[in-house]
Amino acid sequence: MKKQHILIGFLFSILLFSGCQDTDFQPDYVTLNLPSYVPPMIIPDDNPLTKQGIALGRKIYYDQRMHHSQQLSCSSCHKQAHSFTTSQNCMAHINLGWHKAFLWNGGVEGTLEDVAMYELVDFFNTDINVFKNDSAYIRMYKEAFNVNVDEISFKYATYALAQFFRTMNSFNSKYDQWKRGEYVFTQAEWNGYALFYSETGDCFHCHANELFLDNEYHDIGLDLSPSAGRYTVTGKQTDFGKFKTPTLRNIELTTPYMHDGRFQTLEEVMDFYSSGVQNSANLSTLMPVHNGGFNLTSQQKADIIAFLKTLTDINYTTNPDFSAP
Ligand code: HEC
Numbered sequence: 001m002k003k004q005h006i007l008i009g010f011l012f013s014i015l016l017f018s019g020c021q022d023t024d025f026q027p028d029y030v031t032l033n034l035p036s037y038v039p040p041m042i043i044p045d046d047n048p049l050t051k052q053g054i055a056l057g058r059k060i061y062y063d064q065r066m067h068h069s070q071q072l073s074c075s076s077c078h079k080q081a082h083s084f085t086t087s088q089n090c091m092a093h094i095n096l097g098w099h100k101a102f103l104w105n106g107g108v109e110g111t112l113e114d115v116a117m118y119e120l121v122d123f124f125n126t127d128i129n130v131f132k133n134d135s136a137y138i139r140m141y142k143e144a145f146n147v148n149v150d151e152i153s154f155k156y157a158t159y160a161l162a163q164f165f166r167t168m169n170s171f172n173s174k175y176d177q178w179k180r181g182e183y184v185f186t187q188a189e190w191n192g193y194a195l196f197y198s199e200t201g202d203c204f205h206c207h208a209n210e211l212f213l214d215n216e217y218h219d220i221g222l223d224l225s226p227s228a229g230r231y232t233v234t235g236k237q238t239d240f241g242k243f244k245t246p247t248l249r250n251i252e253l254t255t256p257y258m259h260d261g262r263f264q265t266l267e268e269v270m271d272f273y274s275s276g277v278q279n280s281a282n283l284s285t286l287m288p289v290h291n292g293g294f295n296l297t298s299q300q301k302a303d304i305i306a307f308l309k310t311l312t313d314i315n316y317t318t319n320p321d322f323s324a325p
């Protein structure tokens with residue numbers, strides 16, 4: 001009895017499947033080639049990566065017509081040469097597929113589809129007719145999602161952007177080459193590595209794992225009276241002054257530093273961690289406040305910087321797959 005049921009169910013699903021099959025819609029599915037030392041990237045079932053979806057996302061990313069003024073693209077601020085950031089408080093676009101929340105205060109929680117929706121609809125106020133009146137977009141929406149012009153919606157635009165983001169991965173820095181046994185650290189880089197992962201530097205607790213982020217929020221003591229940060233989202237006093245831990249990958253290329261871009265150089269950042277830490281109300285327990293910080297020698301600071309620079313991946317910032325289409 002049971003076997004028969006399964007067989008009938010099987011035949012039925014074949015019929016159903018072939019009945020629905022659209023022979024014109026054959027996207028090229030893409031599998032990411034990620035190193036074994038990073039956790040798997042979670043990709044929503046309803047938005048698998050395809051060559052066509054990624055191409056559409058890339059076009060949207062570089063299109064100045066996306067902003068309601070028609071004069072600003074994502075790439076106007078997120079510039080490839082700087083790991084997709086620019087001046088001030090802009091945030092890099094690199095390995096975002098592992099982030100659980102976005103923006104300095106984590107104001108958008110969820111997936112890349114969610115943050116893309118926020119960017120297009122709330123930030124850019126994009127006019128959906130830009131897509132609907134453009135034959136190239138109409139063709140690309142059809143190829144990527146099998147939708148006709150009347151079905152073009154922000155949902156598919158955000159799906160495409162999310163797909164493009166999931167390909168924007170950087171794992172070819174000296175650090176990665178060292179992980180793969182293709183590069184040997186210099187003495188300074190090695191010393192910096194040891195400090196980074198020891199209680200002396202203690203950087204690894206927050207800039208954690210191979211992504212150099214913990215998906216958490218901390219007040220690192222930049223100011224005695226910090227700006228609100230995470231508090232604006234949760235309304236909890238204990239979140240006042242906390243900001244999202246940024247990744248350190250490509251940090252050499254993403255100056256200025258911190259949520260308000262207050263530091264121009266990594267030397268200034270290291271001076272802060274060494275002796276500039278303020279005893280603010282929600283200061284992280286990981287931050288030593290005695291002597292104003294980790295109290296590093298100038299040699300130790302220089303060594304940590306040497307290590308941070310091994311996280312630079314020029315292949316990422318020059319990869320033609322991520323440049324303007
Ligand atoms: C005018 C400059 C500017 C433009 C244009 C711009 N951004 Fe941003 N982006 C920023 C700034 C500044 C932040 C940080 C904002 C904050 O935390 O409040 C940011 C943050 C982000 C983040 C969060 C990254 C993280 O690590 O949490 C994403 C994702 C993002 N932008 C995507 C986009 C997309 C997609 C577009 C185009 C639709 C775009 N941005 C256009 C300036 C810009």
Ligand code: HEC
Pocket residue numbers: 196201202203204205206207217218219220222242243244245246247248251254256257258259260269273284286287294304
């Ligand atoms: C308690 C967690 C924590 C520890 C420990 C920590 N960081 Fe950070 N780091 C953060 C957070 C959070 C920010 C963003 C703070 C802000 O802008 O308000 C940050 C920012 C930075 C930045 C600037 C990033 C950018 O994109 O602007 C650098 C560089 C940096 N940290 C390096 C280090 C180094 C090196 C160490 C060890 C000496 C270290 N951090 C220790 C949490 C931490």
